[in-house]
Amino acid sequence: xxxxxxxxxxxxxxxxxxxxxxxxxxxxxxxxxxxxxxxxxxxxxxxxxxxxxxxxxxxxxxxxxxxxxxxxxxxxxxxxxxxxxxxxxxxxxxxxxxxxxxxxxxxxxxxxxxxxxxxxxxxxxxxxxxxxxxxxxxxxxxxxxxxxxxxxxxxxxxxxxxxxxxxxxxxxxxxxxxxxxxxxxxxxxxxxxxxxxxxxxxxxxxxxxxxxxxxxxxxxxxxxxxxxxxxxxxxxxxxxxxxxxxxxxxxxxxxxxxxxxxxxxxxxxxxxxxxxxxxxxxxxxxxxxxxxxxxxxxxxxxxxxxxxxxxxxxxxxxxxxxxxxxxxxxxxxxxxxxxxxxxxxxxxxxxxxxxxxxxxxxxxxxxxxxxxxxxxxxxxxxxxxxxxxxxxxxxxxxxxxxxxxxxxxxxxxxxxxxxxxxxxxxxxxxxxxxxxxxxxxxxxxxx
Numbered sequence: 119x120x121x122x123x124x125x126x127x128x129x130x131x132x133x134x135x136x137x138x139x140x141x142x143x144x145x146x147x148x149x150x151x152x153x154x155x156x157x158x159x160x161x162x163x164x165x166x167x168x169x170x171x172x173x174x175x176x177x178x179x180x181x182x183x184x185x186x187x188x189x190x191x192x193x194x195x196x197x198x199x200x201x202x203x204x205x206x207x208x209x210x211x212x213x214x215x216x217x218x219x220x221x222x223x224x225x226x227x228x229x230x231x232x233x234x235x236x237x238x239x240x241x242x243x244x245x246x247x248x249x250x251x252x253x254x255x256x257x258x259x260x261x262x263x264x265x266x267x268x269x270x271x272x273x274x275x276x277x278x279x280x281x282x283x284x285x286x287x288x289x290x291x292x293x294x295x296x297x298x299x300x301x302x303x304x305x306x307x308x309x310x311x312x313x314x315x316x317x318x319x320x321x322x323x324x325x326x327x328x329x330x331x332x333x334x335x336x337x338x339x340x341x342x343x344x345x346x347x348x349x350x351x352x353x354x355x356x357x358x359x360x361x362x363x364x365x366x367x368x369x370x371x372x373x374x375x376x377x378x379x380x381x382x383x384x385x386x387x388x389x390x391x392x393x394x395x396x397x398x399x400x401x402x403x404x405x406x407x408x409x410x411x412x413x414x415x416x417x418x419x420x421x422x423x424x425x426x427x428x429x430x431x432x433x434x435x436x437x438x439x440x441x442x443x444x445x446x447x448x449x450x451x452x453x454x455x456x457x458x459x460x461x462x463x464x465x466x467x468x469x470x471x472x473x474x475x476x477x478x479x480x481x482x483x484x485x486x487x488x489x490x491x492x493x494x495x496x497x498x499x500x501x502x503x504x505x506x507x508x509x510x511x512x513x514x515x516x517x518x519x520x521x522x523x524x525x526x527x528x529x530x531x532x533x534x535x536x537x538x539x540x541x542x543x544x545x546x547x548x549x550x551x552x553x554x555x556x557x558x559x560x561x562x563x564x565x
Contacts, residue, residue, distance in 0.1 A: 126481075126482045126483070126515050127163065127167075127533070128167075128425070128450050128480070128482075128513065128515070128531075128532055128533065129255040129256045129257060129292060129532065130160055130163055130164070130255065130256035130259070130292075131251030131252070131254075131255065131256065131259070132249050132250065132251055132252075132253045132254045132255060132256060132258045132259035132262060133150070133152060133156060133160075133218055133219070133220050133221075133249045133250065133251045133259060134156075134159070134160040134163065134164070134251070134256050134259065135255065135256025135257060135258065135259025135260050135289065135292060136148070136216075136218045136247060136249040136256075136259035136260070136262055136263045137150060137157070137160055137177075137181060137218055137259075138160070138164060138177070138256065138259075138260075138290055138291040138292070139259060139260045139263040139264075139289070139290050140214075140216045140218065140263055141174050141175070141176060141177035141181075141290070142174075142290035142291070142296070142318045143214060143216075143317065143318065143324070143327070144213065144318075144320075144322055144323050144324055144327075145212055145213025145214055145324050146176075146212065146213070146214050146216065147175075147176045147182070147206065147210055147212035147213075147214070147215045147216070148176070148177075148181055148182070148215075148216055148218055149181075149182045149183070149184075149202060149203060149206055149215055149216065149217045149218065150181055150182065150183040150184065150218055150220060151183075151184045151186070151195065151199045151202075151217055151218065151219050151220065151223050151228065151230055152183060152184065152185075152186060152218075152219065152220025152221070152222060152223065153185070153186050153187075153220055153221075153222045154183070154185035154186070154187065156183065156220055156251075157178070157179060157181040157183050158179060160178075160181075161177075161178040161179050161181075164178070164291055165178075166533055166535050167291075167294070167513075167514075167532045167533025167534060167535060168291045168292075168294045168532065168533075168534065168539065169294040169295075169534045169535075169537050169538055169539025170538045170539070171291060171294065171539060176210060176212065182202060182205075182206040182210065183202070184198045184199050184201075184202040186198065186220075186222050186223065190222075190223075190226075191222060191226060194226060194227075194228060195222075195223050195226070195228050196228050196229065196230075196232065196233055199217070199223075199228065199230060199233050200233050200236075203215070203217065203233065203234075203237055203242075203244065207237070207242055207244075212243075213243060213324045214243050214244070214245070214271065214324055215242065215243060215244040215245075216244070216245055216246065216247060216263065216266065217230050217233075217234050217244065217245070217246040217247070218246075218247055218249045218263075219246075219247070219248050219249055219250050220249075220250060220251060221250045221251050221252050223250075224248065224250035224252075225250075230246045230248075231246050234246040243324075245266050245267070245270040245271050246266065246270075247262050247263055247265070247266035248262070249262050249263070255452070256289070256292050257289055257292055257342065257343050257425070257426075257451070260289040260290070260292070260343060260344065261343065261344055261345070261346050261347050264286065264344055264347035265346065265347045265350055267327065267330075268347055268350050268351045268354055268355070269350070269354070271327070271328060272327070272328060272329075272330050272331050272354075272355065273328050273329060273331060274331060274354065274355065275331075276329060276331045276332045276355075277332065278332060278333070278334045278357075279313070279332040279333070279334065280334060281311060281312050281313055281334070281382070282312070282313045282315070282332050282333045282334060283307060283312050283313070283314055283315070283333050283334065283335045283336070283337055283378075283382075284314075284315045284316075284317070284330050284333045284335075284336045284337065284351075284357075285300065285303055285304060285307065285314055285315065285316040285317075285337050285339070286317070286336060286337070286338045286339070286340075286343075286344040286347065286348060287337075287338040287339035287340030287343050287344045287364070287427070288300050288303070288318075288339060288340070288343075288364070288427070289343050290318055291532075292425075292532050293425075293427065293428075293531075293532065294530075294531075294532055294533075294534040294537075294539045295530070295539055295542055295543045295544060296318070296543075297318075297319065297540070297541045297543065298539075298541045298542045298543020298544070298545070298549070299364065299543040299544060299545045299549070300316050300318055300319050300543070300545075301316075301319055301541065301543060302365075302543045302544070302545030302546035302548070302549040303316075303339055303364075303365060303374075303545045303546065304316050304319060305546055305548075306365060306371055306374060306375060306545070306546050306547075307337070307378065309375070309392050309396070310375060310378070310379060310384055310388065310389055310392055311384070311388075312378075312382070315327065315330050315333060317330075330351075330355075331354075331355040331357065333357055334357065334382065335357065335358060335359070335360060335378075335381060335382060336348050336351055336352075336357055336358070336359035336360070337359070337360050337362065337378060338359055338360070338361050338362070339362055339363065339364045339365065339374075339427070339545075340361070340363075340364065340426065340427050341361060341363065341426060341430075341457060341460040341461055341464070342426035342427070342451065342453065342457055342460075342461075343426065343427065345361070348361075360377065360378065360381050362374055362377055362378075363427075363430055363431055363434070363464055364427045364428070364430075364431040364545060365431075365545050365546060366431045366432065366434070366435045366544045366545055366546075366549060366550060366553060367434070367435040367438070367439040367440075367544075367547070367549070367550030367553065368396070368397050368400050368401075368439055368547050368550055369434065369435075369438040369439050369469060370431065370434055370435065370438075371393075371396070371545075371546050371547050371550070372393050372397065375389055375392065375393055376389060376393070396547040397547065399547065399548075400547045400548075400550065400551060403551055404551065404554065407558075414562070414565075415507075416558060416561060416562075417441055417442060417443070418442050418443070418507050418508060418509040418525075418561065419442070419443045419444075419445055419505055419506065419507065419508045419509070420436055420442050420443065420444040420445070420508065420509045420510070420511060421444070421445070421446045421447075421448070421485065421489060421508070421509075421510045421511070421512070421516075421519070421523075421525075422436065422444050422446070422447045422448065422474075422511045422512065423447075423448040423450060423482070423485055423510070423511070423512030423513065423515075423516050423519075423531065424448075424449065424450065424511075424512060424513070424530065424531035425449070425450055425451050425531050425532065426449060426451045426453065426457070426461060428530060428531040429447050429448065429449040429450070429461065429476075429531075430447070430449075430461055430464045430465055432511050432530060432531075433447045433465065433468075433474055434464075434468055435544075435550060435553060436511070437468050437470050437472045437474070438468055438469050438470050438472075439550060439554075440554060440557070442509070443472070444474045444511075445474065445475060445489075445492060445493060445505070446474065446475050446477070446485075446488060446489050446492055446493075447465065447474045447475065447476045447477070448477050448478075448479050448485050448488060448512075449461060449476065449477070449478050449479075450479065450480055450482070450531075451478075451480070452480055453478060458478055461476070462476055475488075475492045482513075482515040482516065482519075485512075485516065485519050486519055486522055486523075489505070489519075489523070493505045505523065506523075506524070506525070507525070508523055508524070508525035509525050509526050509527070509528075509557065509560070509561065510523070510525050510526070510527045510528075511527075511528050511530060511557070512527070512528075512529065512530070512531055513529055513530070513531045513532060513533050513534060514529045514533050514534055514535040514536050515533065516529075517529075517536070526560040526561050526563070527560065528556055528557055528560050530544070530553075
């Protein structure tokens, strides 16, 4: 494992992501079948990266765990897991219990489903997922939990309900603004009359999740996260899925609504009327800023550093909506070739025609090197086109980069350790206003 994964992590292991995802489900209770210490490590990494969001009902340090020791490694841990499930069902009131595996039980071959199925046969609302940390990062853990829900929790054979959709692709806690972003995307869909099942918001329920097979379309607001679960959902429940980028700001939201409208054959005149109304509101709110924008010269060059969702979505907002000039966009995820191609295609399709320099880099310390190669520093020239005034949009790890280039900085992508986040989000037309407000506040804070 590379050094920067340990010292400057932008994610947890797949077990950590799975545990956070289950915690975010309404009434969800994760039961870890793992070595002792896993839950504590997840809790403090999440606390340091999710805008102080740690805990929750049966989250953080209250997560039930089998806490496997040497005895279970030698003789197997299935009986210890059985004991832990029994105790959890007696002590913790939950709507859905999800057993998640760590590295150790997978390496010794524990069969968690044999144990889980015994409790299911007795009527317990429990499922299992194979989520050993070595399988991938926390974003993959999110996908694995969705796959387990699709396979073992969702009711099969339900008739499709016109106008009902599922919303995926925003990863709880790994997107520090996950609550607000889900609610913003949900609001967009409800504007055009759709019934939305978003799994993780306060208005969702386990019953609505169980009946998710009624949806006529799955909408995945990510080219990366939730894709495999959406494919399995289509196989099992005959529900097609539509992949769209995270809709931040008016340009992306407008495209989002049109794409969904076309996929569901919604009345185009109604969709266009809603888009016009929301854009009118957006620009009416933004209009009083124009004098200050021009007089204070608030346009900025920018460096954007983020995960597979944010890298493209933030860059597009800066280019197409705010009029900034993001010269460098860094995607920090470990991606397959086809995933890189998908993101590169998004970056090449901005309506303004502006082209950023997109690179894929997991090491935060290398971002400055990429910037220097793209925009070389002055070498004693009398006249030099400096990279400024500049701005850095990324995670808390980019604070050092911002200091080095003398630029303001806003943390949006995980880890966010210098902001408290409750239900703030940046999706939709109104989310774009909040993002513009946060960015410009960071610019003028020292004036």
